[in-house]
Structure formats: C-alpha cells, structure tokens
Amino acid sequence: MGNVSSDTIFNCWVKTGILPSTSDNDITNVMQIQQDILDNEVADTNQLIEDLSVASDNHLAVSLADASNDFCDLEEEILTEDVLNENDIIKLIQEEMNEENNNSDDSEDELVLVSLDNATKSLQTWVTFFEQQEMDEFKKEDVRVFKKYLKTLHELKMQTKKQVQITNFFS
Template sequence: MIGELNIDDSYTSSLADTLNNFFNDLEEEIPTTAILNDDDIIKLIQEEIYEDEKINNDNNDSEEPALVFLDSAMKSLQNWMSFFEQQQISEFRVEDMEIFKRYLNLVKQFERKSQKQVSITNFF
C-alpha cells in the first residue's frame, strides 16, 4: 500500500516515510524483565492501587476539612462518652468524663439555638 503512493509529491513522500518508520518500530521486540506469575501480577496491582490512594489522600489533605453538623457532633460525642464509660483501665479517669459532659451540654445548647423559630418580622 505504501509502495503505491506517489513519492514524487513531497507530502506523500513524507507520509510514506512516517508510515515506514511506524511499521518498523512495531517489528522491534519490547524487552521484558521476567515472566510474571499470578502472585507477581497481584502484587503489582496492589502497589498501583496503593499509589493511587496515596495520591488521592495527598490531594484530599490540601482541601478544606468537611463541615461537621451539630447532630453529627452530638452523636459522636455521645458515642465517645459511652465508650469512655465502658473502659476499665486507669488511663480513662472518671474525672475526665465531666469535661465531655460539659462539651455535650454546649453542643446541645447550640442545637437548641439553631432550632429556635425566627420571627417573620426579622426578615423585613
């Protein structure tokens, strides 16, 4: 097919050279390091997934933190307090529970304030 092109034309000659170079490159053997077994393939895929996740995590670190809503904060704090109360080791001191209770009360106050109905006259 390349031989049928008119090589006297400069554009056709350039196209023929480019096509010849392309097909010659396809005939070259591509060197490989070794034949991979199933375990090697799985390891390569896991490494690629790990690198992708690492890149995504690095990108997420530069973003602003997600907004935490009051109800979510309150539920999390209540869960933490329940966990804290269930611990039997000395590092979890009962006195520290008072701090968590104060923060829970503070979050509850914020929630009550956010649920107050605003008078319609405040908008005009």
C-alpha cells in the first residue's frame, strides 16, 4: 500500500468543491453577491409598492410605505447570538445557580458531601494550626485526638487505592 501525501489529500478535497473557500477574494466576492441580491430584492419590493400605490387609494399607499420601511429595516444586521467569553459564561452559570437556590426551599436541607481528599486536607490544616498555637486553650495533648482521626483518614485513603481482583465483579 503506497503513501499518499497531505498535498494530494488537500487537493482532492479542494477539487470536490464541497468545502468553503477561505481566500479573501472569494469571501469578498460572495459578500458582494449577497449584497447585490439584497439590493435587487429591495429595489423589486420598492417597485411593487410604487406600482400598487399608483393603482390604489392613498390609505393603501401609506400602509405599503410603512411595510416598505419595515422591510428596509431588515437590511441592518441583527445580532441573534453573542459570542461569550469565559467570564460571561461563568457569570451566566452563577446567575442560574443563584436562581435555583432562590427557587428551592430544600437547598438548606441538602447534605453537602465532603470528599476524602478534602476531609484529609482540612484535618491536616487544623492539626497544623493547632500545633502552632501557644495559648493555654490549645493543649498539646489534645492534638493527639486529631492526629488519630488524621491517621484513620489516611488508612481509608489507602484502602480506596487497593487493587480489587477482577473476580470480585462477577457473581
């Protein structure tokens, strides 16, 4: 089986004509064609309105002129979607979360689950803080209770890392 160069693959895709062109000239030409089509449609609509206004009464002509103005307003670019940056996305999510919290009466009753890693880090921080205190209210012998729980958390963490035999997953 022979090797096919990336240039050959690229040229095949270009030859199909199904990919949009990326050259500035082609893009400018397409934009000009679209603008010409829009201009022709506006001119045709204006001609129809003029022909109808000549043939009908004044009231209809005013209504048609209003319709023409509305149609011409459509030439202006209307943004339907904004491109959001990271800050905009974060702000939208925070607003949505705040709305959910405000709409939910059960939000205070929800139990927040603390991960084993977070519990270990928090307890380690507490032990370090406790050991640094020089006040009488922080008795050095009391730190052993916290260290006992820290050791228990480390043991739990090690158990979660133990490899399980594949046969445990089958009945």
